[in-house]
Amino acid sequence: MTAAVEFSGVSRHFGTASAPVKAVDGVDLTIAEGSFFAMLGPSGSGKTTCLRLISGFEKPTGGVIRIFGQDVSDIPPNRRNVNTVFQDYALFPHMNVRDNVAYGLMVKGVDRRSRNDRAEEMLSLVKLDGYADRKPGQLSGGQRQRVALARALVNEPRVLLLDEPLGALDLKLREAMQDELKALQTRLGITFVFVTHDQGEALSMADSLAVFNEGKIAQIGTPADIYARPRTRFVADFVGSSNxxxxxxxxxxxxxxxxxxxxxxxxxxxxxxxxxxxxxxxxxxxxxxxxxxxxxxxxxxxxxxxxxxxxxxxxxxxxxxxxxxxxxxxxxxx
Amino acid sequence: MTDAPAILPERGLGDRLTALFWRHPRLLLAVLLTPPLLWLGVVYLGSLFALLLQSFYSIDEFSGMVKEEFTLKTYAELFRAQNLDIILRTLLMSAAVTIGCAVIAFPIAYYAARFAKGKWKAVFYLGVMLPLWSSYLVKVYAWKLILAKEGIITWAAEGVGLSMILNAILAIPGIGGNSLSTSPMGTFIVFVYVWLPYMILPMQASLERVPTSMLEASADLGASRAQTFRTVILPLAMPGVIAGSIFTFSLTMGDYIIPQIVGTSARFIGLAVYQLQGTAGNIPLAAAFAVVPILIMLVYLTIAKRKGAFDAL
Amino acid sequence: MNKKTLKLTATTAIALVSAMSPALAQMTEVGPGEGALSIVAWAGYVERGETDPAFDWVTKFEEASGCKVSVKTANTSDEMVALMNEGGFDLVTASGDASLRLIAGGRVQEINKDLIPSWSTIDPRLQDAPWHTVDGKHYGVPYMWGPNVLMYNTEVFKEAPTSWNVVFEEQTLPDGASNKGRVQAYDGPIHIADAAQYLMFHKPELGITSPYELNEDQYKAALDLLRGQRELVGRYWHDAFIQIDDFKNEGVVASGSWPFQVNLLKAGGAPVASVIPQEGVTGWADTTMLHVDSEHPNCAYMWFEHQLSSNLQSDLSVWFGANPSVPAACTDGRGMQTAEGCTTNGLDDFDKVRFWTTPVADCSQGEDTCVPYYRWVSDYIGVIGGR
Structure with a gap:
C-alpha cells in the first residue's frame, strides 16, 4: 500500500537563526492510505503545524513532504488534493450553507446546478438536509461542524485533515460525532488525519497515532500499543492515566x-x-x-x-x- | 464561623448611585443617551430641517432677499444645464476619488491588518494619521505648489525624462489641463490624498476581522488568490469599504476648498453651496444644492444594501 | 439663526409681509457717538496699523469719536450684499455692483449730506454718481476708486500689451509661445462686463453703449467671447493671493487684476507691470453706505466725515493702489500720497474707467430689454463649467 502522507526529516522553525523556535523538528512519519491517523499532543507540541504542513499553509524549513509519493514542496494549498476541517470551522459568514458546501466546486468552475445538487448530497451525508438556505450564524456548533465536514468532503479529497474538529463541542455531542466521523471514514475510505489534544478521542478513533512532544514525535503506533507500552515517560504521562x-x-x-x-x-x-x-x-x-x-x-x-x-x-x-x-x-x- | 455581616456597609454617593442603577438598569441608559440624543435631535436634525425648509423658498433675483413663500422654483433651477453640470461633475469626481482611494487603500489596509505586527503596526497608524494632524489648508496649498506648472512634479518629470508622459496625461481632454494644478486630474490627486486615511482605517478594521482561517479555507478548497479575493476577502471587507466610501464620497461631495485652489475653477456642489450661501446670499438654491448629496448618499446606500454589501455585518 | 428658524417655522404657510422695511427718514443732526461702529469692508480697506504700523486711519478716529471700530472683511460684492441682508452691521464699503442692489433691497438708508461738512471736497464726478444716487437721493459717501488693470509679465512682454486681446483671443505671445493656459480672468460674473467692453471697441456693430447694459444679442456675444476665453484660462482668479501665487508658480503671464496685486508682486521683485489697454478698463468705485437698521448712526456720520477729511484718503490710496475720492488728498500732504502716485494709480484715467454697476433689466435701452444680474451669475457659472 502506498503511503498517503510521508514526512522525511521535516522541520519547521520560526524566529531567527540564532534563536529558532522549533515548532516541528526533524519529523519522520508515514500515514498509510485509508487509515484514520491521529496526531496527539499538548498545545505547542507541533501537531497542528504538521497538519498545516500537509495542507500547505506552512512551508517546511527542512526535509521533504510527499503526498501519495509526490513531493509537494512547491505546490500551493489550492493545488493539493487534501482538504481541511478547521478548528473554528472557518465557514464563510456571508454565504448560506449550500454555497459554503459548494464553494470548492464553484472555484473549480462547476456549473451552479451541478454543484448545488452535489452540495445537497453532501448535506444529506452529514444529516443536514433542509439546512441549505441558512446562514452559518443561524446554526448550532454541532451543525456548523457538519457543514465544515461536508464542505471539506465535497471535493472528494484523497486526504481529509481535521484540526481539533470536536474541541468546541460539549461532551455528549462530541461522543456522538466521534462515532459518526469514524463511520464516515470507514464508509468513504478516505485517509483521515486528525489532530487532537484529547488522548481518549485519539485512542478511541484512530487506527494509528503519533504522540507529539516539543516538535518531535515521541511515539508512533496503534492505540493499544501506545496505551500499553509507552516508550517514554512523557507518553506514559500524557496517554492514559498510568502511574x-x-x-x-x-x-x-x-x-x-x-x-x-x-x-x-x-x-x-x-x-x-x-x-x-x-x-x-x-x-x-x-x-x-x-x-x-x-x-x-x-x-x-x-x-x-x-x-x-x-x-x-x-x-x-x-x-x-x-x-x-x-x-x-x-x-x-x- | 466569623462575625462578618452579610451586607457590607454603604460607602457613600458612589455606592448609592451603583445601587440605584442596579435596581433601575434603564435609568443608566437614559442618563448616558440623553445628551447625545438631544445633540443629534436638536442640533443636527433641527439644522437639517431648517435647511430643507429654506430649499422651498426662493430669492428675489435683484435685491437678493429671500422670499419666504413655498415654491418648487428653486428645485427647478437645479435642472438648469449649468447646475446639472455641477451635480454631474461632483458625482463623477466623488466616484473617481472613492475608487481611487479604495484601490490605493486596499494594499495598505491589507498589509496592516494581516502582516504588520507590534512596531510596524504603530508605524502604520502613525503613517496613516500623520497627514491628519496638519492643517487641511496647509496640505492643499502645499499640493498647489507640488502640482504647479513650475512645481516639484514638473521638475522631477523633467529630471528623469518623463515630461513626455506628464504632457501626454495633461493632453487628455476632460482630465488634463495646462498644468496638474489647473486640471481635474490635479483636483483628483489632492482629493485622494486628503481623504485616503478615511478609507484606510475602516478598511483595515474590517479586514482585521476576517480570520486567517477563512482565507486558508478558501485556498484549501482550491481557490486561487484572485478567487479568494473576489469571493471571500472582498465581501467580508465590504462593510469597511462601504464605510470608507461613505466618508470619501460624501467628503468629496461636500468639499469647497480644494476645487477653489486646485483645478479649473469649474464649480462643484460644495463650492456652489459655499458661494451661493456665503457670497451670493442665495440660501434657497444653496439649500437645494445641499439636499442633492443627501439624496445621492441615500440612493448609494440603498444600492449597496441591495447588492448585499452589509450581509457580512 | 434660532430666532430666524422660529420665525420661518411660524410663517411657513402664510406669505410673509415683505421683509423690506421702508427706508427710515434720514438723519437731521449728529448726536454724541454710541461708542461702537461695525464696518463690512474689502480686505485692506480699514487698517489700524496692525498689518503695517505706517498705515493707520482708525486709531485716531476711535480716540476722537469714542467709537470702537470693528471690521468684517468680505471678498466679493455678493458676499457684502449677503452680509448686509443678514444685518447687524452699520457701514459697508460697497462697489457699484452691490450698491444698487442694497438700495433696491431697502438695506441702506438715505444720507443727509448736509451733516457731512467735507462733502464738497469730493471729486465732483463722484458726488452724484449713479451707483449711489437714486432719484436724486444719496445713499452713500464715496470712499475710493480704482481701475481693473491688465497685469502682465515684463519678461514675456518687453513692451506693454496694448489690447485686452491677450486674454480674450488665442495668439502667440512675444516670447513665441501661445497664450493658452498662461492667462487668467476674474472669477466673478461682473467679468462679463470686461468682455462686453472689449466687444464695444472691436465690434461696434453690436451697438454696445455700456458694458453693464446688454441686450440679449450683445449679452450672447459677450458670453461667446468668454467661452473662447475659457479655453485659454487654466484657472480663474478669485483670491488675490492665489493670483499672486499663480503669477509666480503657475506660469501665468497676463490677467485682469487690481493694482493691489501688482504692487505686492512688484514689491516681491516679480517681473510684472500693469497697463490700461486701448479698450479702456472696468473699475470699481466704492461707496460707504449706512445700514437701514444701524444702531450707531452718529458714529457712522462721524466716520463719513473722517473718511473724507483725515489721512484715510491719502494713505489708503497708497496702501491699496487706488484713487482717493477727495482729489486734494493727492497733493495736500495730509498723508503719504503724492501727485505722481495718484497718476500711477490711474487718477487721470477716470474717463477710461467704466465703473462696476449692477446690471438691471430696465436700462437705457428700454424697459426690460437688458439682461439682469441674476442671469449673469448663473450663466457665468456655466461658462466657467465649460458650457
Whole structure:
C-alpha cells in the first residue's frame, strides 16, 4: 500500500537563526492510505503545524513532504488534493450553507446546478438536509461542524485533515460525532488525519497515532500499543492515566532500575500487614464505573482503580498494594 | 464561623448611585443617551430641517432677499444645464476619488491588518494619521505648489525624462489641463490624498476581522488568490469599504476648498453651496444644492444594501 | 439663526409681509457717538496699523469719536450684499455692483449730506454718481476708486500689451509661445462686463453703449467671447493671493487684476507691470453706505466725515493702489500720497474707467430689454463649467 502522507526529516522553525523556535523538528512519519491517523499532543507540541504542513499553509524549513509519493514542496494549498476541517470551522459568514458546501466546486468552475445538487448530497451525508438556505450564524456548533465536514468532503479529497474538529463541542455531542466521523471514514475510505489534544478521542478513533512532544514525535503506533507500552515517560504521562515509576520505585516493585509505567487497573488493594508495598490513602476520586484511589508510597504516589462494588478504604487508612508483574512496563527511555 | 455581616456597609454617593442603577438598569441608559440624543435631535436634525425648509423658498433675483413663500422654483433651477453640470461633475469626481482611494487603500489596509505586527503596526497608524494632524489648508496649498506648472512634479518629470508622459496625461481632454494644478486630474490627486486615511482605517478594521482561517479555507478548497479575493476577502471587507466610501464620497461631495485652489475653477456642489450661501446670499438654491448629496448618499446606500454589501455585518 | 428658524417655522404657510422695511427718514443732526461702529469692508480697506504700523486711519478716529471700530472683511460684492441682508452691521464699503442692489433691497438708508461738512471736497464726478444716487437721493459717501488693470509679465512682454486681446483671443505671445493656459480672468460674473467692453471697441456693430447694459444679442456675444476665453484660462482668479501665487508658480503671464496685486508682486521683485489697454478698463468705485437698521448712526456720520477729511484718503490710496475720492488728498500732504502716485494709480484715467454697476433689466435701452444680474451669475457659472 502506498503511503498517503510521508514526512522525511521535516522541520519547521520560526524566529531567527540564532534563536529558532522549533515548532516541528526533524519529523519522520508515514500515514498509510485509508487509515484514520491521529496526531496527539499538548498545545505547542507541533501537531497542528504538521497538519498545516500537509495542507500547505506552512512551508517546511527542512526535509521533504510527499503526498501519495509526490513531493509537494512547491505546490500551493489550492493545488493539493487534501482538504481541511478547521478548528473554528472557518465557514464563510456571508454565504448560506449550500454555497459554503459548494464553494470548492464553484472555484473549480462547476456549473451552479451541478454543484448545488452535489452540495445537497453532501448535506444529506452529514444529516443536514433542509439546512441549505441558512446562514452559518443561524446554526448550532454541532451543525456548523457538519457543514465544515461536508464542505471539506465535497471535493472528494484523497486526504481529509481535521484540526481539533470536536474541541468546541460539549461532551455528549462530541461522543456522538466521534462515532459518526469514524463511520464516515470507514464508509468513504478516505485517509483521515486528525489532530487532537484529547488522548481518549485519539485512542478511541484512530487506527494509528503519533504522540507529539516539543516538535518531535515521541511515539508512533496503534492505540493499544501506545496505551500499553509507552516508550517514554512523557507518553506514559500524557496517554492514559498510568502511574509513572522512577527507577528506584521500579526496583521496589521488583523491576530493573529503569523508568516504568503501571496502569491503575493492574493494581489491587490488600491488607497492609506483611506486604512490601504499603502506604496511606491520600485521595479517593469517584469515577462512576469505579473509584480512583491514590496511595502514598515512599518516593512516589500510586493510583489504582477500584471497581464499583468493591470495598473502599477510608481516607488516611494504611493499605497494601498487589499487582500483576506482567503489567509493569519498563520504558526504553527516560 | 466569623462575625462578618452579610451586607457590607454603604460607602457613600458612589455606592448609592451603583445601587440605584442596579435596581433601575434603564435609568443608566437614559442618563448616558440623553445628551447625545438631544445633540443629534436638536442640533443636527433641527439644522437639517431648517435647511430643507429654506430649499422651498426662493430669492428675489435683484435685491437678493429671500422670499419666504413655498415654491418648487428653486428645485427647478437645479435642472438648469449649468447646475446639472455641477451635480454631474461632483458625482463623477466623488466616484473617481472613492475608487481611487479604495484601490490605493486596499494594499495598505491589507498589509496592516494581516502582516504588520507590534512596531510596524504603530508605524502604520502613525503613517496613516500623520497627514491628519496638519492643517487641511496647509496640505492643499502645499499640493498647489507640488502640482504647479513650475512645481516639484514638473521638475522631477523633467529630471528623469518623463515630461513626455506628464504632457501626454495633461493632453487628455476632460482630465488634463495646462498644468496638474489647473486640471481635474490635479483636483483628483489632492482629493485622494486628503481623504485616503478615511478609507484606510475602516478598511483595515474590517479586514482585521476576517480570520486567517477563512482565507486558508478558501485556498484549501482550491481557490486561487484572485478567487479568494473576489469571493471571500472582498465581501467580508465590504462593510469597511462601504464605510470608507461613505466618508470619501460624501467628503468629496461636500468639499469647497480644494476645487477653489486646485483645478479649473469649474464649480462643484460644495463650492456652489459655499458661494451661493456665503457670497451670493442665495440660501434657497444653496439649500437645494445641499439636499442633492443627501439624496445621492441615500440612493448609494440603498444600492449597496441591495447588492448585499452589509450581509457580512 | 434660532430666532430666524422660529420665525420661518411660524410663517411657513402664510406669505410673509415683505421683509423690506421702508427706508427710515434720514438723519437731521449728529448726536454724541454710541461708542461702537461695525464696518463690512474689502480686505485692506480699514487698517489700524496692525498689518503695517505706517498705515493707520482708525486709531485716531476711535480716540476722537469714542467709537470702537470693528471690521468684517468680505471678498466679493455678493458676499457684502449677503452680509448686509443678514444685518447687524452699520457701514459697508460697497462697489457699484452691490450698491444698487442694497438700495433696491431697502438695506441702506438715505444720507443727509448736509451733516457731512467735507462733502464738497469730493471729486465732483463722484458726488452724484449713479451707483449711489437714486432719484436724486444719496445713499452713500464715496470712499475710493480704482481701475481693473491688465497685469502682465515684463519678461514675456518687453513692451506693454496694448489690447485686452491677450486674454480674450488665442495668439502667440512675444516670447513665441501661445497664450493658452498662461492667462487668467476674474472669477466673478461682473467679468462679463470686461468682455462686453472689449466687444464695444472691436465690434461696434453690436451697438454696445455700456458694458453693464446688454441686450440679449450683445449679452450672447459677450458670453461667446468668454467661452473662447475659457479655453485659454487654466484657472480663474478669485483670491488675490492665489493670483499672486499663480503669477509666480503657475506660469501665468497676463490677467485682469487690481493694482493691489501688482504692487505686492512688484514689491516681491516679480517681473510684472500693469497697463490700461486701448479698450479702456472696468473699475470699481466704492461707496460707504449706512445700514437701514444701524444702531450707531452718529458714529457712522462721524466716520463719513473722517473718511473724507483725515489721512484715510491719502494713505489708503497708497496702501491699496487706488484713487482717493477727495482729489486734494493727492497733493495736500495730509498723508503719504503724492501727485505722481495718484497718476500711477490711474487718477487721470477716470474717463477710461467704466465703473462696476449692477446690471438691471430696465436700462437705457428700454424697459426690460437688458439682461439682469441674476442671469449673469448663473450663466457665468456655466461658462466657467465649460458650457
Amino acid at each position: 509513572v515509576l522512577t527507577p528506584e520505585v521500579t526496583r521496589a516493585f521488583g523491576g530493573p532500575a529503569k523508568w516504568s509505567s503501571l496502569r491503575p487497573e493492574a493494581l489491587r488493594l490488600t491488607a497492609a500487614d506483611g506486604v512490601a508495598l504499603a502506604g496511606q490513602v491520600t485521595a479517593i476520586r469517584y469515577l462512576g464505573a469505579g473509584s480512583r484511589v491514590s496511595v502514598a508510597l515512599p518516593g512516589s504516589e500510586i493510583a489504582l482503580l477500584v471497581p464499583a462494588g468493591e470495598a473502599l478504604p477510608e481516607q488516611g487508612a494504611t493499605v497494601g498494594l498487589a499487582f500483576d508483574p506482567a503489567a509493569l512496563h519498563i520504558m526504553d527511555e527516560a
